[in-house]
Amino acid sequence: MGSEAMKINLKVWRQPNSKAEGKFETYQLNEVSPDMSFLEMFDVLNEQLITDGGEPVAFDHDCREGICGMCSMFINGRPHGPKQGITTCQLHMRSFKDGDTIVVEPWRAQSFPVIKDLSVDRSAFDRIIASGGFVSVNTGNAVDANSILIPKDTADEAFAAATCIGCGACVAACKNSSAMLFVSAKVSQLSLLPQGKAERENRVIAMVDQMDKEGFGSCTNTGACSAECPKEIDLSNIARMNREYVRAKLVSK
Amino acid sequence: MKVLQFLFTSSIGRKVLMALTGLFLILFLVIHLMGNLQLLKHDEGYAFNKYAWFMTSNPLIKTVSYLLYATILLHAFKGLYLVFANRKARGAKSYGSYNGNANSHWTSRNMGILGTLILAFIIGHMSDFWWEYKFGDIPWTKYETSITDESTMVTDITSENHGVHIRMGVAGDKEVFITKDLYKETVEAFEEGWLVALYLLAMAAIAFHLWHGFSSAFQTLGMNHPRWNPLINGLGKAFSILVPLGFAIIPLYVYLLK
Amino acid sequence: MSNKLDSKTPAGPLAEKWTQYRSTVPLVNPANKRNLEVIVVGTGLAGASAAATLAELGYKVKAFCFQDSPRRAHSIAAQGGINAAKNYQNDGDSVYRLFYDTIKGGDYRAREGNVYRLAEVSVNIIDQCVAQGVPFAREYGGTLSNRSFGGTQVQRTFYAAGQTGQQLLLGAYSALERQVGLGNVKMYARHEMLDVVTIDGKARGIIARNLVSGKLERHFGHAVLLCTGGYGNVFYLSTNAMGSNVTAAWKAHRKGAYFGNPCFTQIHPTCIPVSGHYQSKLTLMSESLRNDGRIWVPKQIDDKRHPNDIPEEERDYYLERRYPAFGNLVPRDIASRAAKERCDAGYGVGPSKMAVYLDFAYNLKNKYGRAEASKLGIDNPDDATLLRLGREVVKEKYGNLFDMYKQITNEDPYEVPMRIYPAVHYTMGGLWVDYELMTTVPGLYALGEANFSDHGANRLGASALMQGLADGYFVAPYTVGSYLSKEIHTKPINTDHEAFVQAEQAVQARLDQFLQVKGTKSVESYHRELGLIMWDKCGMARSEAGLKNAIQEIRALRDDFYKNVRVPGGQFEFNPELDKAGRVADFLELGELMCLDALDRNESCGGHFREEYQTEDGEALRDDEAYRYVAAWEYKGGSDWSLHKEALEYENIKIAQRSYK
Helix, strand or coil: CCCCCEEEEEEEEECCCCCCCCEEEEEEEEEECCCCEHHHHHHHHHHHHHHCCCCCCCCCCCCCCCCCCCCCCEECCEECCCCCCCCHHHCEHHHCCCCCEEEEECCCECCECEEECCEECCHHHHHHHHHHCCCCCCCCCCCCHHHCCCCHHHHHHHHHHHCCCCCCHHHHHCCCCECHHHHHHHHHHHHHCHHHHCCHHHHHHHHHHHHHHCCCECCCCCCHHHHHCCCCCCCHHHHHHHHHHHHHHHHCC | CHHHCHHHHCHHHHHHHHHHHHHHHHHHHHHHHHHHHHHHCCCCCHHHHHHHHHHHHCHHHHHHHHHHHHHHHHHHHHHHHHHHHHHHHHCCCCCCCCCHHHCCCHHHHCHHHHHHHHHHHHHHHHHHHHHHHHHCCCCEEEEEEECCCCCEEEEEECCCCCCCCCCEEEECCEEEEEEECHHHHHHHHCCCHHHHHHHHHHHHHHHHHHHHHHHHHHHHCCCCCCCCHHHHHHHHHHHHHHHHHHHHHHHHHHHHHC | CCHHHCCCCCCCCHHHHHHHHHHHCCCCCHHHHCCCEEEEECCCHHHHHHHHHHHHHCCEEEEECCCCCHHHCHHHHCCCCEECCCCCCCCCCCHHHHHHHHHHHCCCCCCHHHHHHHHHHHHHHHHHHHHHCCCCCECCCCCECEECCCCCCCCCEECCCCCHHHHHHHHHHHHHHHHHHCCCEEEECCEEEEEEEEECCEEEEEEEEECCCCCEEEEECCEEEECCCCCHHHHCCCCCCCCCCCHHHHHHHHCCCCEECCCCEEEEEEECCCCCCCCCCCCECCHHHHHCCEEEEECCCCCCCCHHHCCHHHEECHHHHHCCCCHHHCCHHHHHHHHHHHHHCCCCCCCCCCCEEEECHHHHHHHHHHHHHHHHCCCCCCHHHHHHHHHHHHHHHHHHHHHHHHHHHCCCCCCCCEEEEEEEEEECCEECCCCCCECCCCCEEECHHHECCCCCCCCCCCCHHHHHHHHHHHHHHHHHHHHHCCCCCCCCCCCCCHHHHHHHHHHHHHHHHHHHHCCCECHHHHHHHHHHHHHHHHCCCECHHHHHHHHHHHHHHHHHHHHHECCCCCCCCCCHHHHHHHHHHHHHHHHHHHHHHHHHCCCCECCECECCCECCCCCECCCHHHHCEEEEEEECCCCCEEEEEEECCCCCCCCCCCCCC
16 A cells, blocks of 8 residues: 555563563664554564564564454553554554654553563463363263254354453453453353353352452453453443352352 | 351452442432432521431431441442552552553542542541531520411520420420521531532532442442443433532532522 | 375274274273373364363373463464354255365365264264354354355354354363363463474373473373464465464474375465565455455456456456356365466556455345345335445444454455455365374374364365364374273383483574574574465475475575574573574474475375466366375485375275366
């Protein structure tokens, strides 16, 4: 599309490891194409740093098409940058202007310690899933798939919750570093579906307990998580989890 | 009570507790406002003082009021605890740049500050009026209402020189009501410009606190339904404007008419 | 033929082979299972499902992935769907038909026994996934919904919007995490396998590097399963994730596992074209778009007009012209080559001239617009109404893909035709495995895309997910058990064993080597250069001269790499550049083998197209007499490989030239 190259100033958080103090470093890029993705701009920066004998910026990324959930940059005060419903890798430089200064930081949460620069450790999410984010069915136990009829609306709602990519933007956006949107998406998916009903009480209690143990903050319904979620997971999932949890606490044996 | 333990130990439990106490306080605001609106009556405080007397003497109301005090404390201190716990969850470093306005309303991010303002206000408010009314030395007023023509005669008195025991009763063809005059106390207080300003500020804080808090309580209790959300949100917004406005009119009215 | 290449396909009728195998395979009793340790490398569909299932059975499992969480594996990016011979649509599907379509689609270069088993267990996969809570698309009555995919005439593809891979992987991931929670699987995320340890010829463990601390670790296992995906990233630009690599498979290859059909790569026809030199990866637009989009180029060379200004009669719908029977729905290899042919001839569009149009206007208006209009009872609708109505329908079907396209290109595909071009997508080649999915190293298995098995020379859409899960849930748990039943007397081997020490030293030496070059060029720049060589000379069209040339260029590039690469930082830190250096170094070796294999295969079949071997009208010309075999390459050190051939016998299928005309 032959658009003009832009000058971009980057203020990037640099931190050698989890124990070190970090600080912002400023870099200037002179030839940024508006068609580049945000991560491709970081590739260019790193290439420049390596050729100049510097240390490249460490950042997490993998699929670069918005589905793996690995990329995780906090850009100008917002997770995944200024646009709605996309991940960092789907953000293109045409969303910025020539001469812009862009501040890039890692997710910040007690439960997501920085590994290096912009990479953080999100294993807390795995531990939450391990505590109950599943249907306990061993391989080979299944009945014919069409013997479980699920109304389309229910299936669609469960799917909408299941689209969570576990990137952690919800935690990063939330002023309380709460993981409620992430946990509620999984709780919702499995409590909506008949397959997940058998374990619904144990599941929600175990997952919330694990979430609390990991040190995430608690939800104050600011809605920032859902607004910044690249998959636009709805706040109604959190309401559903609240219901499920209270119900489980009041009725389970 | 083990069944309710989760209200104090888990993250969701705590927020459910915040929601329940919050809704109770919202209910209280309605009752309180209905009483306060009597201040606007031109009856030299008769109705308002009667209401005040009722609120402090009825045993059932008294019980509820203790529940209310407990609720205020629980809501306030649990809230403050959450603010600090949540701040800790951010970790040692906070963001260099954080654009909260892009994704949430500022009231929702400042419930702690708004709540603290409100708490400070409540303390001041209670010591100004509640404490004064209960234990303070404030003027007394005697209302003598004629049963036949319903005209009321108002006399200032002092408690000492009358040693009144029965504060309400019928003497001859008159209904006699002797009371600490909270009405006068209030009206006199609201003639002070700075106090009125403080009250207005506090009402604004309540309005903003409710702007988020009202619908948030419903979300916390699991009530989020596409069909009901507009109603809950609309009600919440209306409530958060109208109720504090109702409270705010009183000092303004008194101050402007002095 | 080497006797190492015994496929061990069970005797007997095709339809009974797997049942027979399962019923007679030796078992391990539960008490012994607890003492047997299995290492699973990679946690995509194949790895996560295998690790979970083996742990459910009672084995002690260690699972490794280089990503920060097992849920990130690139299986997650699969869009379209998963095939299964359920015949829920009552349209004549069967296990045999799925088997037949797969063999034919693969251009008769896959093993019958394996493919039939794949088709057989495909039905169990859907059941299993539904039981796990995978939210597949449903009809209003609550039953599962299906759609059709390229190269088939039945509707057998199950899907979850455009995110089927994600949903299936999250299902397998949750099964895996459940076992992690139960303590049956120990998960090692951000760990990369850097060598296989063999003792007395058997795989006995791995050397892995903790990518956060940089430390090397030794892990013992009675068996090792490689579920590490494909190697499409050897082309630098591909639809693979940035981290996808061949390293684990390559280390196994260097330790004695034969590499099968390395030159069989799948080029997907509908990807967003390259827009600049900085480009890091290519994005796929789902094959399902070809159901409703028409592919064309201008009839005039170097036509500079805006696509909407080119009148109908000046457009060349070349797929419909060349393949009237299948039209825009020909298999991937054919659609890709046809696009390349048009662009090479000068008819390409867009700034790079390396793209063709995928145009929805016709169906938007005529198919969906008219249908909606008649539903709404609008007589004689005008064009604007038709477009508006059609747009609503298309939005419902492909909205997320259209948005994705617009996000990347800043062009609105509802208004302007999409520009697409083929890109590397999948590798049919991989570690050679037998019927039990065991490589030529005893105790070393390869599952999913990492092995060469089921897709022959071309994979049909929606079959990769099927294979990954078939291998992991339903095949490996039996076949690995068969091997382990003979290992119950093997006590866990201490990792101080000489073989572990030596393997670790070799890995350490290699890491040191990367760090000591201290040159000036980035790892990325070598990768990019390798990609260009591979794409130009071992991509969609290959020739003897080009391949020979490529081999020389790759060798020169490899030499240069070890002289001039700059890997910043050190080993004992989080150092993605060092991780990448190892992967690119392995690609630099693999690239050569791919060219060698392509050079050896003097025929065109599936994704492998040799310019010298084509029909008069430019179709692939197979040579079944001479090349109906799996090429399994044995590593001999340096640039030396020896070729072993596994002849492919077709007892149940009559081989024919593929025709989609």
